[in-house]
Amino acid sequence: MKNENLKIKNLQKEFKEGDTTCLELTERLLKKIKEKDGEIKAFLEVTEEMAVDQAEKIDKEGGFEGLKGIPVMIKDNILVEDVKATAASKMLEDYTAPYDATVVEKLKEAGVVILGKGNLDEFAMGGSTENSAFFPTKNPVDTEKVPGGSSGGPAAAVAAGMVSASLGTDTGGSVRQPASFCGVVGFKPSYGKVSRYGVIAMASSLDQVGPIANSVEDVTKIFNVIKGKDEKDATSVSRKSDFSKKEIKVGIPKEYFVEGVNQKVKETVEKAIGKIDSAGMKTVKISLPHTEYALACYQVIMASESSTNLARYDGIRYCSKNDQGKSGKMKDAYIKNRSDFGDETKRRIMLGTFALSSGYYDDYYMQAEKVRELIREDFRKAFEDLDIIITPTSPIPPFGIGEKIDDPLSIYLADMFTVPANLAGLPAISIPCPTDGLPVGIQLMGERFEDEKLLGIAEKIEKIIVK
Amino acid sequence: MFNEEDILKIADLAHVSLRRGEMKSLKKDLSKILNYVEKLKEVDTSEVDFESISPIKNRIRKDEVVDFKKSKKEKMVGIEKNEDGYFEVGRI
Numbered sequence: 001m002k003n004e005n006l007k008i009k010n011l012q013k014e015f016k017e018g019d020t021t022c023l024e025l026t027e028r029l030l031k032k033i034k035e036k037d038g039e040i041k042a043f044l045e046v047t048e049e050m051a052v053d054q055a056e057k058i059d060k061e062g063g064f065e066g067l068k069g070i071p072v073m074i075k076d077n078i079l080v081e082d083v084k085a086t087a088a089s090k091m092l093e094d095y096t097a098p099y100d101a102t103v104v105e106k107l108k109e110a111g112v113v114i115l116g117k118g119n120l121d122e123f124a125m126g127g128s129t130e131n132s133a134f135f136p137t138k139n140p141v142d143t144e145k146v147p148g149g150s151s152g153g154p155a156a157a158v159a160a161g162m163v164s165a166s167l168g169t170d171t172g173g174s175v176r177q178p179a180s181f182c183g184v185v186g187f188k189p190s191y192g193k194v195s196r197y198g199v200i201a202m203a204s205s206l207d208q209v210g211p212i213a214n215s216v217e218d219v220t221k222i223f224n225v226i227k228g229k230d231e232k233d234a235t236s237v238s239r240k241s242d243f244s245k246k247e248i249k250v251g252i253p254k255e256y257f258v259e260g261v262n263q264k265v266k267e268t269v270e271k272a273i274g275k276i277d278s279a280g281m282k283t284v285k286i287s288l289p290h291t292e293y294a295l296a297c298y299q300v301i302m303a304s305e306s307s308t309n310l311a312r313y314d315g316i317r318y319c320s321k322n323d324q325g326k327s328g329k330m331k332d333a334y335i336k337n338r339s340d341f342g343d344e345t346k347r348r349i350m351l352g353t354f355a356l357s358s359g360y361y362d363d364y365y366m367q368a369e370k371v372r373e374l375i376r377e378d379f380r381k382a383f384e385d386l387d388i389i390i391t392p393t394s395p396i397p398p399f400g401i402g403e404k405i406d407d408p409l410s411i412y413l414a415d416m417f418t419v420p421a422n423l424a425g426l427p428a429i430s431i432p433c434p435t436d437g438l439p440v441g442i443q444l445m446g447e448r449f450e451d452e453k454l455l456g457i458a459e460k461i462e463k464i465i466v467k
Numbered sequence: 468m469f470n471e472e473d474i475l476k477i478a479d480l481a482h483v484s485l486r487r488g489e490m491k492s493l494k495k496d497l498s499k500i501l502n503y504v505e506k507l508k509e510v511d512t513s514e515v516d517f518e519s520i521s522p523i524k525n526r527i528r529k530d531e532v533v534d535f536k537k538s539k540k541e542k543m544v545g546i547e548k549n550e551d552g553y554f555e556v557g558r559i
Contacts, residue, residue: 296504353481370512
């Protein structure tokens with residue numbers, strides 16, 4: 001596998017044996033970023049000075065264990081103290097984070113070296129990173145293609161070997177889908193497993209931070225550092241699961257292999273499932289009957305929550321334009337200060353405002369919340385008799401840059417298989433399948449809070465499918 | 468389907484303005500998305516009862532004042548004018 005030398009285990013070995021120092025590695029990668037990122041454009045900012053200081057400090061301390069000395073990228077909607085956090089929006093162009101997000105604080109304590117901030121779709125809204133207010137990111141596997149999104153920068157940086165791992169956020173697939181498009185591993189933990197404190201909010205009942213890396217082992221290592229209850233996020237919990245079971249039962253939901261799924265994706269994932277079955281895990285066909293409503297349900301809930309979360313960008317609480325307009329009226333000032341949202345962000349704010357507005361609330365928002373409960377119930381029933389569920393991560397392979405930008409609904413449809421895990425709060429991971437062409441990811445979903453069990457099974461499956 | 472009047476009303480509620488020439492694309496795109504989410508109405512949700520299925524409790528922490536100025540570093544980020552720990556914003 002490519003980027004073998006950037007896997008955490010291999011770097012730790014090099015550090016311990018004195019083959020390289022943390023500073024040497026950091027400088028080597030900073031040079032690589034200079035050479036490569038002009039084309040890929042995964043970074044919104046390279047934090048060179050901070051990285052070099054941190055690397056020097058780590059070399060002095062020694063004791064290479066865990067994540068110590070590991071080079072990472074942080075998605076730009078996650079706060080790193082004293083570094084800009086723009087969420088790829090013009091609205092936050094000049095915003096510098098006054099504190100660390102809890103996940104960043106934990107990574108810093110573990111001794112990682114942050115090389116920079118990763119590009120994304122504005123406010124994490126999109127599936128291609130083309131909605132970044134600054135520039136689109138290219139897929140390192142094929143630079144004519146999008147890297148997926150919204151964590152396109154973090155996935156591309158790992159795939160291009162510019163960092164060992166990165167942190168993304170996943171509201172409807174934004175960690176798993178770009179990982180799938182770039183041929184790397186992306187993990188979305190159960191809702192509540194990882195603190196969201198210091199993460200720029202999009203849809204609060206769906207948002208979750210997740211790692212992207214070169215292997216299941218590496219995302220597990222990062223997850224183990226960032227997880228846990230945080231006083232600053234009331235939805236976070238400290239629940240843990242065990243994985244010791246020998247016989248594993250895998251569900252294959254028929255609704256995820258329907259017409260409309262790209263033939264190549266279908267064939268690749270089915271081939272992987274064949275290998276899993278031959279390796280001794282029991283695969284069974286199942287049905288998750290409300291799957292076809294998941295995307296519509298997600299659109300309404302996500303847009304509604306986003307529209308309320310983004311109300312804070314009004315020039316008073318956030319964004320420094322503070323243009324009062326000519327009339328001197330508060331509403332005119334708001335409208336003027338909110339003029340820099342991108343097209344996609346504006347569409348979602350407007351759809352959410354509509355779904356929450358008087359006269360439509362029950363028909364759209366409440367109905368979506370009820371359908372969400374039925375989707376949860378589908379999974380609850382399925383997991384009574386299963387350990388994991390396997391599906392394609394995305395129904396389509398990476399598409400061309402600019403190909404779908406004029407048709408927002410067609411990009412939304414690419415989230416079809418990733419949004420159910422967010423609606424139900426489940427852990428889910430995307431692992432690359434071997435292909436002779438563009439990357440294809442296989443998605444594994446687990447029961448809520450059974451993250452450790454899912455990762456344990458994922459590590460086995462990762463080995464099985466490459467054989 | 469949204470008409471122009473709907474779009475203007477929603478924009479007003481959302482505190483956003485329309486750029487020149489944006490009406491046509493917004494009307495088209497939002498109508499298409501609305502049309503897609505209409506399918507939620509097909510689902511029978513008469514049996515869904517939130518009270519019985521969500522064992523969620525509020526978690527309350529102590530209501531203690533943390534002085535911003537005494538936090539790790541004294542910071543007034545992104546705000547040009549500030550005084551005594553207060554932000555100065557424009558008149559509204």
